[in-house]
Amino acid sequence: MKIELMNDTSLQNLTDVKVVKRDGTETPFYGYKIDLVLKELDADDKTKAAVYQELLSFMGKKTVSTIEIARAFISGLKKADQNILAQKYVNYRRQDEENFAEATDPQYKLSQLFDRNSRVVHENANKDSHVFNTQRDLEAGVVSRALGLRMLPDLVAKAHLRGDIHWHDLDYSPVTPETNCCLIDFDEMFKNGFKIGNAWVSSPRSIQTATAQMSQIIANVASLQYGGCSANRIDQLLEPYAKLNYQKHMKDAEEWIAPEKREEFARAKTKKDIYDAMQALEYEINTLYSSQGQTPFTTINFGLGTSWISREIQKAILKIRIKGLGKEHRTAIFPKLIFTLKRGLNLQPGDPNYDIKQLALECSTKRMYPDLLMYDKIKEITGSFKTPMGCRSFLQGWKDPETGKEVNSGRMNLGVVTVNLPRIALEAQGDKELFWQIFQEKMNICHTALKYRIARTKQAKPENAPLLYMYGAFGKRLKRTDSVDEVFKNSRATISLGYIGLYEVCTTFYGSNWEHNQEAHDFAVSIAKAMHELCAKWESEEGYHYSLY
Numbered sequence: 001m002k003i004e005l006m007n008d009t010s011l012q013n014l015t016d017v018k019v020v021k022r023d024g025t026e027t028p029f030y031g032y033k034i035d036l037v038l039k040e041l042d043a044d045d046k047t048k049a050a051v052y053q054e055l056l057s058f059m060g061k062k063t064v065s066t067i068e069i070a071r072a073f074i075s076g077l078k079k080a081d082q083n084i085l086a087q088k089y090v091n092y093r094r095q096d097e098e099n100f101a102e103a104t105d106p107q108y109k110l111s112q113l114f115d116r117n118s119r120v121v122h123e124n125a126n127k128d129s130h131v132f133n134t135q136r137d138l139e140a141g142v143v144s145r146a147l148g149l150r151m152l153p154d155l156v157a158k159a160h161l162r163g164d165i166h167w168h169d170l171d172y173s174p175v176t177p178e179t180n181c182c183l184i185d186f187d188e189m190f191k192n193g194f195k196i197g198n199a200w201v202s203s204p205r206s207i208q209t210a211t212a213q214m215s216q217i218i219a220n221v222a223s224l225q226y227g228g229c230s231a232n233r234i235d236q237l238l239e240p241y242a243k244l245n246y247q248k249h250m251k252d253a254e255e256w257i258a259p260e261k262r263e264e265f266a267r268a269k270t271k272k273d274i275y276d277a278m279q280a281l282e283y284e285i286n287t288l289y290s291s292q293g294q295t296p297f298t299t300i301n302f303g304l305g306t307s308w309i310s311r312e313i314q315k316a317i318l319k320i321r322i323k324g325l326g327k328e329h330r331t332a333i334f335p336k337l338i339f340t341l342k343r344g345l346n347l348q349p350g351d352p353n354y355d356i357k358q359l360a361l362e363c364s365t366k367r368m369y370p371d372l373l374m375y376d377k378i379k380e381i382t383g384s385f386k387t388p389m390g391c392r393s394f395l396q397g398w399k400d401p402e403t404g405k406e407v408n409s410g411r412m413n414l415g416v417v418t419v420n421l422p423r424i425a426l427e428a429q430g431d432k433e434l435f436w437q438i439f440q441e442k443m444n445i446c447h448t449a450l451k452y453r454i455a456r457t458k459q460a461k462p463e464n465a466p467l468l469y470m471y472g473a474f475g476k477r478l479k480r481t482d483s484v485d486e487v488f489k490n491s492r493a494t495i496s497l498g499y500i501g502l503y504e505v506c507t508t509f510y511g512s513n514w515e516h517n518q519e520a521h522d523f524a525v526s527i528a529k530a531m532h533e534l535c536a537k538w539e540s541e542e543g544y545h546y547s548l549y
Contacts, residue, residue, distance in 0.1 A: 015029060015031075017064055027441075035142040043082070050076040086475035104157075152452065156449040159445045163420055164420055181228045183230045183231075186237055187470055194467065208273060208277045211277040231301065232387040242309045246270040250262060270312070277316075300336070301338040319359075336369060339364075351456065398545075407492070411472060414454055414544070418500060424442060425501075439527070457488070488544055491545040494546075495545070497549065502524050
């Protein structure tokens with residue numbers, strides 16, 4: 001039932017008062033929260049009026065602490081002779097504090113792990129909790145969650161624990177200032193070389209060496225961030241190195257093979273090299289373990305190459321996946337395959353690569369992957385074609401302000417915070433005005449959380465993740481003394497606002513058959529549009545690309 005506020009005791013008069021949280025954070029005074037607590041306590045109108053009257057004593061003040069609000073609330077309940085409700089409210093606050101203390105206690109969280117708590121042990125389907133290095137990662141993860149909640153702004157940590165928002169990957173961030181997911185700039189690394197550990201790795205001279213280097217890069221990148229990584233246009237990326245194989249075979253053919261057979265010989269040998277190299281890459285990725293105790297979440301994109309070498313790379317990827325892993329021919333989990341469809345290239349019968357599109361469909365039918373991307377639609381929506389990052393999210397089109405060139409590989413995401421929209425709808429209880437009021441508060445919390453993610457990630461130093469920042473994986477080669485913000489700022493990196501439950505929000509307001517209701521449809525669009533506009537506003541003010549998931 002909607003709560004009606006009495007005109008002479010309206011909390012709207014307190015909208016200019018700032019509430020100071022325990023950690024010093026200031027937020028607006030949200031009167032609806034008082035209403036929700038009173039409803040939870042099942043307070044009558046007389047009790048409500050008494051509480052409102054106590055709270056109105058803050059009128060004219062610039063700031064008020066959460067402790068002062070709690071004391072005024074209890075005082076109002078007692079003046080209304082509601083001592084039992086006052087005690088109930090005290091118990092409610094005490095339980096809230098105890099829950100927070102428990103969630104931020106590393107020793108307690110470790111005890112859950114050692115007790116084989118199913119939620120902790122099975123929190124990630126990619127991790128085998130029976131393996132030593134995975135167990136070590138899980139141990140570090142539960143401690144990091146507890147410490148991370150202590151590091152977060154108070155209102156963000158509590159909103160996460162209540163389920164109002166979700167701070168993703170708390171087992172890694174913010175304890176470590178790692179990035180989330182990325183598109184690795186393999187092209188830059190292959191051309192200029194890179195260093196892993198104590199070894200300097202030079203430019204590959206064959207496709208076999210190139211794929212071997214790829215697997216090493218993937219393993220190290222996966223250990224230096226907590227999200228997935230992707231390879232963009234792998235068929236075109238590897239083509240120059242397969243061409244080196246072809247040239248070597250042609251040179252051998254000139255010495256041993258009759259002139260009319262040399263081309264055939266070199267092509268046959270190169271095709272075998274391509275198949276073996278792509279098979280090795282598939283096996284190596286699936287047998288890798290990152291420092292996080294799991295197979296690196298890897299995505300590779302292909303399908304746009306038109307040369308015979310690029311076509312052979314595409315066909316090899318698909319045939320290897322169809323064949324499956326090992327003697328049992330199991331479906332490989334990684335790399336996640338993404339095949340690009342493009343009009344005039346492979347979409348329709350008669351297109352030059354239509355046969356490979358058909359092979360991709362066979363593979364997708366038998367082995368779940370590849371996913372299919374429409375080149376023309378991606379370009380229309382985002383401004384240019386690019387592969388999604390390992391976390392399956394897309395970068396927006398972006399041009400380097402210094403060169404004016406389109407850049408995709410080498411860019412990254414700094415993390416995600418998701419808002420729980422259905423909870424807002426349930427708390428609003430059919431009141432659209434109240435929905436938007438609660439929505440704005442949760443958006444403010446999400447913005448605070450996302451700004452913290454950016455600030456924390458910027459505290460990393462290039463030497464913390466040399467392969468990312470100093471040796472080209474993120475597209476630039478920073479010095480030890482440089483700021484990592486050089487690869488984040490000017491909207492080069494994304495930071496993401498996620499949302500869940502838009503459908504359920506409309507169900508709450510309009511019933512289960514709302515899809516055919518234009519008003520409900522417009523309401524759903526208005527929510528998504530409001531979030532998008534906030535992301536655009538935050539980007540214009542801060543210089544980081546806030547994206548909406």
